[in-house]
Amino acid sequence: MTAPTGGFxxxxxxxxxxxxxxxxxxxxxxxxxxxxxxxxxNEARIDHPWRRVRxxxxxxxxxxxxxxxxxYLRGLAHAFIFWGFLIITIGxxxxxxxxxxxxxxxxxxxxxxxxxxDLFAVLVLASIAVAAVRRAFFPPPRMHVALDGYVILGMIxxxxxxxxxxxxxxxxxxxxxxxxxxxxIANGILRSIFSRDLAGVVFPVAWWTHVVxxxxxxxxxxxxxxxxxxxxxxxxxxxxxxxxxxxxxIKDIEQQETFGAATIRDFSxxxxxDGYTCTECGxxxxxxxxxxTGKPLDPQRIVLDIRDQLLREGAALLADPKARTTAPxxxxxxxxxxxxxxxxxxxxxxxxxxxxxxxxxxxxxxxxLTLMEGSAPPEAQRAMTNIERAGNPWGAPRxxxxxxxxxxxxxxxxxxxxxxxxxxxxxxASVDSRNQKVAVALxxxxxxxxxxxxxxxxxxxxxxxxxxxxxxEYLWQTQAQRNIETFAKYRIRKVxxxxxxxxxxxxxxxxxxxxxxxxxxxxxxxxRLIAEGKLKIARGTAEAIAYHDPCYLGRHNGVYxxxxxxxxxxxxxERVEIEPYHRERGFCCGAGxxxxxxxxxxxxxxxxxxxxxxxxxxxxxxxVASGCPFCLIMLEEGVGAKGVxxxxxxxxxxxxxxxxxxx
Amino acid sequence: MKILIPLxxxxxxxxxxxxxxxxxxxxxxxxxxxxxxxxEYAIEMxxxxxxxxxxxxxxxxxxxxxRSRDALRQALAMGCDEASLVLAExxxxxxxxxxxxxxxxxxxxxxLVLCGKQASDDDQGFVGPAxxxxxxxxxxxxITKVVVSEGAAELxxxxxxxxxxxxxxxxxxxxxxxxxKEPRYPSLPGIMKAKKKEIPERPFAxxxxxxxxxxxxxxxxxxxxxxxxxxxxxDGDAKALAERLATSLRDEAKVL
Ligand code: SF4
Ligand code: SF4
Numbered sequence: 001m002t003a004p005t006g007g008f009x010x011x012x013x014x015x016x017x018x019x020x021x022x023x024x025x026x027x028x029x030x031x032x033x034x035x036x037x038x039x040x041x042n043e044a045r046i047d048h049p050w051r052r053v054r055x056x057x058x059x060x061x062x063x064x065x066x067x068x069x070x071x072y073l074r075g076l077a078h079a080f081i082f083w084g085f086l087i088i089t090i091g092x093x094x095x096x097x098x099x100x101x102x103x104x105x106x107x108x109x110x111x112x113x114x115x116x117x118d119l120f121a122v123l124v125l126a127s128i129a130v131a132a133v134r135r136a137f138f139p140p141p142r143m144h145v146a147l148d149g150y151v152i153l154g155m156i157x158x159x160x161x162x163x164x165x166x167x168x169x170x171x172x173x174x175x176x177x178x179x180x181x182x183x184x185i186a187n188g189i190l191r192s193i194f195s196r197d198l199a200g201v202v203f204p205v206a207w208w209t210h211v212v213x214x215x216x217x218x219x220x221x222x223x224x225x226x227x228x229x230x231x232x233x234x235x236x237x238x239x240x241x242x243x244x245x246x247x248x249x250i251k252d253i254e255q256q257e258t259f260g261a262a263t264i265r266d267f268s269x270x271x272x273x274d275g276y277t278c279t280e281c282g283x284x285x286x287x288x289x290x291x292x293t294g295k296p297l298d299p300q301r302i303v304l305d306i307r308d309q310l311l312r313e314g315a316a317l318l319a320d321p322k323a324r325t326t327a328p329x330x331x332x333x334x335x336x337x338x339x340x341x342x343x344x345x346x347x348x349x350x351x352x353x354x355x356x357x358x359x360x361x362x363x364x365x366x367x368x369l370t371l372m373e374g375s376a377p378p379e380a381q382r383a384m385t386n387i388e389r390a391g392n393p394w395g396a397p398r399x400x401x402x403x404x405x406x407x408x409x410x411x412x413x414x415x416x417x418x419x420x421x422x423x424x425x426x427x428x429a430s431v432d433s434r435n436q437k438v439a440v441a442l443x444x445x446x447x448x449x450x451x452x453x454x455x456x457x458x459x460x461x462x463x464x465x466x467x468x469x470x471x472x473e474y475l476w477q478t479q480a481q482r483n484i485e486t487f488a489k490y491r492i493r494k495v496x497x498x499x500x501x502x503x504x505x506x507x508x509x510x511x512x513x514x515x516x517x518x519x520x521x522x523x524x525x526x527x528r529l530i531a532e533g534k535l536k537i538a539r540g541t542a543e544a545i546a547y548h549d550p551c552y553l554g555r556h557n558g559v560y561x562x563x564x565x566x567x568x569x570x571x572x573x574e575r576v577e578i579e580p581y582h583r584e585r586g587f588c589c590g591a592g593x594x595x596x597x598x599x600x601x602x603x604x605x606x607x608x609x610x611x612x613x614x615x616x617x618x619x620x621x622x623x624v625a626s627g628c629p630f631c632l633i634m635l636e637e638g639v640g641a642k643g644v645x646x647x648x649x650x651x652x653x654x655x656x657x658x659x660x661x662x663x
Numbered sequence: 664m665k666i667l668i669p670l671x672x673x674x675x676x677x678x679x680x681x682x683x684x685x686x687x688x689x690x691x692x693x694x695x696x697x698x699x700x701x702x703e704y705a706i707e708m709x710x711x712x713x714x715x716x717x718x719x720x721x722x723x724x725x726x727x728x729x730r731s732r733d734a735l736r737q738a739l740a741m742g743c744d745e746a747s748l749v750l751a752e753x754x755x756x757x758x759x760x761x762x763x764x765x766x767x768x769x770x771x772x773x774x775l776v777l778c779g780k781q782a783s784d785d786d787q788g789f790v791g792p793a794x795x796x797x798x799x800x801x802x803x804x805x806i807t808k809v810v811v812s813e814g815a816a817e818l819x820x821x822x823x824x825x826x827x828x829x830x831x832x833x834x835x836x837x838x839x840x841x842x843x844k845e846p847r848y849p850s851l852p853g854i855m856k857a858k859k860k861e862i863p864e865r866p867f868a869x870x871x872x873x874x875x876x877x878x879x880x881x882x883x884x885x886x887x888x889x890x891x892x893x894x895x896x897x898d899g900d901a902k903a904l905a906e907r908l909a910t911s912l913r914d915e916a917k918v919l
Contacts, residue, residue, distance in 0.1 A: 259851060374850035381848035389695050390677035397679035398695070474851050 015099045015211065022215025029222035030230075033276060036314035043248075043268035045238040052237050055355075060236045065353040069585060071283070074134065075353075077127040081156065084124030085229070088159060091117050092214050099211065111180035118167075118183030121160040128157045140282060152226045155217045162210035164190055169206060173199035228279045232354045235277040238270050239355040243508040244346060245556035247363055250473045260367025260471065263325045264310050264317065267361065274356045275307025284348035284358060289588040294603020295341035299348040299358045302338075306361065339365050340377055343606065344469050344593030345551040350584050366471030380470050383597035387475060391461035392427035393597055401425070402457025404436040410443050411454045413490040419454035421446075422492045424483075424506060426499035427462050428629030434636065435629040441658035442498050442522050448661050449534040451525075453496065459486050465501040468509070470594035477513065480505070484515040498522040498654060500552035500559075500628045501592075507557075521553060523627045523653055527562035530569045536662035539571040545656070546576045546614055546621035546648075548635065549586030550628035560584070563627050563653050570660055576619040587613055589638075591630035607634035611642050625653045664811060664833075665720040666709040667773035668743075669764045669794065670702035672727055672734035673784040682884045689884065698734045701779025707842035708809060709777055710742050720744050724767050726760045728752045732862055739857035740849035746860070751867035758876035761793035766870045768798060773834065775816060780805045780838040785879075791838035798836070803829045805840040 046052075058064045063082060066075035094108040107113055132153055134140075167183075168190025170176035181187075194202055221227055250256060261267050284299040285291050291298050313325050339362055348358040370376045376384070386395035402412060404425075413419065423446070429439035446453050461482050468476035483506075487495075495517045497503035507519035529535040547567060553559045560583050567575040581587040590606025600606070614624055624635055635650035674680055675695040683690040698706070706723065713719040722745040723738040725731045735746035749763050768776060776795075781788035788804075795802035807826070808819035811833075818829045818837050849857070867874075894911070896904050913919040 253851070254855060257852065370848075371851040374848050374853065376848060378845040381845065384848055386677065389675045389697060395677045397677055399679045474854070 012100055015096070018212065018215050019096060019100070022218045025219035026222060032314075033222060033227075035318060036310055037269050037272045037276070039265055039310070039314065039317050040267050040269035040272040041265065043270055045240075045270055048241040051241050052239075055236055055239060056233070059239075059355060060233055063353075065355065068351070068353075070580065073130075077130040080120070080123040080127040081131070082229075084120035084127075084160070085156060087116055087120050088124070088163060091163065092159070092210070095207075096211065096214075109179075114167075114178070114180070114186075115183045117163065118185050121164050122185055124160050125157060128153050128160075140286070148224050148226070151220070152217075152224060155213055155220070158213045159210060159217070162206045162213065166203060166206035166210060169194050169199040169202040172196060173203050175200070175203055225278065225280045228277050228354060231273060231277040235270075235273055236355050238273070240357055240360075243557070244349065245504040245552060246508040246512070247468060247473075248360065249512040250367075250477075253474055253477060259371035259473070260369070261361070261364035262368045262372065264306070264313055265325075266368070267306060267364065271306065271357070271361055271364075272310055274361075275303055275310060277354045278303045278307065278356060279354060280304070281353065283351040283353065284356070287347040287351045287585065289343060289345060289347065289590065289606045289609070290341040293606050293609050295338075296335060296602065297338045297341035299342075302358055302361055303356055336369055336375065337602075339369065340380075340598060341595075341602075342593050343551070343588045343590060343595045345588035346555040347551075347585070347588065350555050363469060363471060366469075367473055368471070370471035371474065376470055376472070377598050379599055380594055380597050383594070384467055384470065384472055384475055387462045387464070387467055387479060391479070392431055393462065393466055394427065394431050396431035398461075399458045401430040401460055402455060404430065404439050405443065405455055405457065408440060408443050412457045412459070413454045413492070414457075414459070416454045417490055418452075420452040421454075421494045421496050422487070422490075423453045423455050424463070424495050424497045424502050425455055425460065426497060426502040426629065428633070429498055430460070432629065432633065435632060435652075438498055438629065438632070438652040438654050441652065441654040442496075444658045444661065445522075445526060445529075445535065445654065446496075448663075449529045451529070456486060456490075461486075463499075463502045463505045465505040466594045466597060468505070469592070470597075476505075476509075480510055480513050480515070484510060484513060487515065487517065493517060495519045496522055496525055498627075498629070498652075500550045500557070501630070504552045504556055521557075521559060521562075521627065523553075523563040523566055524559060526654070526657055527565045527569075530566065535657070537570050537657065538660045538662040540573070540660045542572045542574070543623065544574045544576050544619060544621045546578055546617070546619060546624045547582070547653075548578060548589070548610070548614075548624055548626040548631055549582060550626055550631050551586065551588050551592050553627055554586050555584055563625075566653055566657060567625065570656060573656070576617070576621050578614050578617055578619075578624075581613050589626075589628075589631040589634035591634050596630050596633070605638070605641075607638040608641055610635070611638035611644070614648065615642070615644065621648055623649050623651050623656075625651050625656060627653050664716075664718075664775065665722065665771070665773040666712065666775045666777060667768060667771055668702065668705045668709060668721070668723045668738070668777050669767075669790065670706070670723055670725050670734060670738065670779070671699045671782040671784075671790075672696050672725060672731040673699045673782055676700065676783065680886075682886060686883050686885070687881045696730060696733060698737055699779050699782040699784070701781060701783070701839060703779075703846040704842040705777040705779050705839040706738055706741055706743060707844060707846040708839055710847065711843060712809065712811065713742065722746065722771060722773065724749065724764065724771075726751055726755060726763050726867065735862055736857045736860075737849070739860050739862075740854040741847055742849070742853060746862045748862055748864040749867050749870065750864050755867060755874065756876035756878040757787060757789040758793055759872065759874045761790050761797050762872045762876075763867060763870055764790070764794050765797040766872060768794070775809070775811070775833060776800075776836040777809075778836070778838045780840050788838070791836065795836040800834055800836050801831045802836040802838070803831065804838045806837045807839075807841050808843065809837065 063079040066078050068075060094105045098104055135149055164186050167186035171182055171187055172191045172194045173196055250259065282300055288299050317323050342362045344359050346359060383393040386393050390396060391398045411419065425439050428435040462479050463483065464476035464479035467479065495506055497506060497519065500521060503519060503521045506517060526535065545567060547564060549560065564575060567573055587610050588606055589610055626632055626635065632650055632652055639645045639648060639650060675697040678694050681690040709721045713721055721743045723735055723743050724747050725735060726749040729750065732748060735748060739746050749767065778791035792802055792804060803818040803820060806818045806820050810817040815830060815832050816835055818831060820827045820829065896907055909919065
């Protein structure tokens with residue numbers, strides 16, 4: 001028995017009462033939040049249990065998503081606070097048990113434990129200093145610096161201090177007996193500060209302050225955004241384990257009566273849990289290309305508006321199960337334009353340290369606007385009508401799809417049903433004159449490498465991605481179904497796509513409709529063909545070439561290296577990066593999420609910002625290479641608008657390869 | 664009020680049409696059919712009126728083969744209330760179409776008939792005005808806006824440098840050039856509802872109208888000649904280039 005409640009029945013009882021009050025307040029509120037959360041629609045999130053455990057270790061305990069460019073220092077400070085907090089919580093639990101029941105947790109009296117606590121208490125205090133200084137003097141642009149943050153930081157600091165002081169004073173007063181060398185801070189420094197008499201007074205004061213702070217903290221926590229300490233645990237566990245580029249399937253779509261998210265109840269419980277988990281750190285907003293170029297979209301607000309609306313309406317909704325509430329499109333000042341501004345680039349999803357899924361919410365709300373209200377922007381409606389009638393968003397004749405290939409002698413599956421690979425050309429490379437050149441380049445490469453392939457020409461239809469991301473799940477399903485049937489007709493198993501959107505949706509989304517194929521992006525295949533020696537690249541002119549990461553190749557599918565490896569395999573080419581906006585921080589071209597088909601009148605155009613970033617690197621790159629037809633169109637428009645088309649020429653990596661084939 | 668829109672199903676504008684082997688028609692196989700674009704504008708115009716006054720009833724009708732049902736369903740999906748089909752598998756002369764539609768109008772008793780200003784397949788622009796003549800109604804062509812008030816309509820028509828506003832007592836007929844907004848994309852519940860809706864049908868022959876009417880005879884159809892590659896004049900100063908351009912235009916293109 002070391003606690004200053006020692007022997008006093010009164011002390012033990014008071015402590016017990018405080019514990020019941022503090023934890024009771026926490027549980028009371030937590031239960032309420034849980035019931036609000038259950039207002040959301042059902043969604044199963046228990047597939048891949050082992051991956052969930054692994055993520056818990058890496059993302060929650062390991063703090064992996066905090067330690068990221070450009071947030072290393074802040075991330076580390078956070079990690080120390082978190083780890084310290086966890087360890088000290090064990091110490092606190094031990095202390096409470098000791099205070100009430102008079103015994104210790106096993107191992108709590110060991111030297112290792114004491115030294116660990118001592119070390120972490122110091123690291124936490126130092127990290128809190130970093131965090132406080134940053135908040136006070138260098139607040140990050142998107143972060144909400146509120147009193148709440150200081151309250152929490154203050155409480156954690158107080159917890160650490162009281163623990164150290166309590167230990168130091170206890171030792172000094174001879175009230176604590178330790179069978180090992182006491183840790184340096186508590187022992188060395190603090191012990192010498194207090195005289196024996198003073199220590200006798202400080203000891204119980206520090207102890208009680210510690211205990212009261214713990215209980216106050218637990219009572220305060222659920223009112224605060226720092227509830228994320230708790231909610232991150234389930235939020236990481238229940239994160240999406242399906243591919244990032246896969247949107248949810250609306251099953252039996254023809255039998256449904258309502259679509260998408262119009263009210264709080266239409267979000268899934270996990271989407272509502274996301275709201276409780278948001279730390280308001282603003283990393284998502286920091287990285288959002290729409291927000292950065294002045295669009296009325298802020299991914300953090302998307303998450304927080306859902307949370308705020310849930311807190312506003314939760315009680316009423318629980319009381320009346322039939323109450324329908326306001327649509328998110330009309331919450332506060334929210335306008336549908338916000339939702340239409342999203343390019344689904346996943347910069348927000350990538351940046352969020354607590355695995356919040358922004359895109360799914362945005363698309364769910366878009367689904368409601370498109371499928372229920374028929375209110376997509378007119379240009380997007382035109383694109384959808386074109387997909388419906390002509391099988392491509394441009395509205396080019398369906399029969400013209402194979403025109404680019406006619407003179408190259410590229411066979412169709414009707415002509416060569418035994419081809420090994422399907423080259424799924426996609427709409428852009430089929431009908432857009434600039435991108436037809438990319439299709440030609442890939443055909444030349446495949447022939448040079450002796451790959452057996454064929455195309456579907458007019459039997460191919462849009463993969464459906466733009467429709468799905470505009471929110472038109474029905475149109476996506478009809479297009480996908482049509483392709484899946486055609487694939488089945490020719491027993492196609494292997495698919496090459498030169499467009500990351502085709503690649504993503506065929507690889508990650510067609511399985512939702514029963515279409516399972518081995519899908520590669522053309523640059524992955526070319527990388528492999530070079531490595532296997534099946535493609536020989538000739539030395540070309542020496543030039544610096546910048547690489548632009550397409551979102552649906554990079555962030556959505558983690559294909560960062562193969563395109564780079566292909567560039568590096570070209571003698572004479574010096575690959576340069578668009579620092580610091582490359583790899584997982586790559587900046588969108590502005591065309592994803594159906595934005596290719598919508599007007600962009602507010603703020604700076606996203607593709608113009610991308611060209612600014614490219615020029616700002618001063619890398620001397622004479623070309624900017626990508627692996628996506630939409631990026632190519634956007635980059636071309638961008639260099640044209642900036643008047644730098646003579647200085648830096650947008651190309652597809654495939655065109656570079658085709659131009660340097662060694663015969 | 665009730666608005667009736669006679670529409671025509673035509674090959675979609677994205678279709679690359681081919682001439683049938685007999686050289687007198689277009690080949691119909693594999694074609695995507697849709698509502699003629701000006702008819703879509705007429706529908707949108709009527710639906711915009713319905714948006715502001717939900718008591719408005721919007722009906723569509725077509726004279727055509729069985730496949731035209733799809734066009735009627737599309738109109739229902741957009742939000743029209745009723746649709747009916749006058750079934751005619753063989754092509755009907757335009758004046759006979761107008762007579763058939765007049766029968767439909769007399770039964771349905773709409774206050775306003777809106778037609779597309781012309782169908783995008785043969786671009787004749789005949790049926791709308793002919794229908795007004797058969798009915799003996801007033802009509803205004805190529806309107807861009809309609810404002811309805813107690814028993815009368817203001818019909819706006821774009822002319823060079825401004826617009827004319829015509830007033831007509833109802834019932835009246837107008838042909839539509841464009842609606843205020845682009846024709847709407849149907850909602851999914853709209854599509855599903857349209858699939859289930861009944862579309863009454865009556866055979867053209869049962870209307871008892873005179874099918875004899877002047878008809879265009881197509882002597883032959885051929886696709887336009889394939890466009891030859893362009894020519895880019897490079898190398899040389901402006902004067903030399905201009906000379907060569909003029910020579911080419913005179914001797915090769917023979918336009919000067
Ligand atoms: S997906 Fe991209 S554009 Fe959309 S909210 Fe996230 S960061 Fe912004
Ligand atoms: S959603 Fe994630 S990244 Fe955005 S503010 Fe919340 S916690 Fe931070």
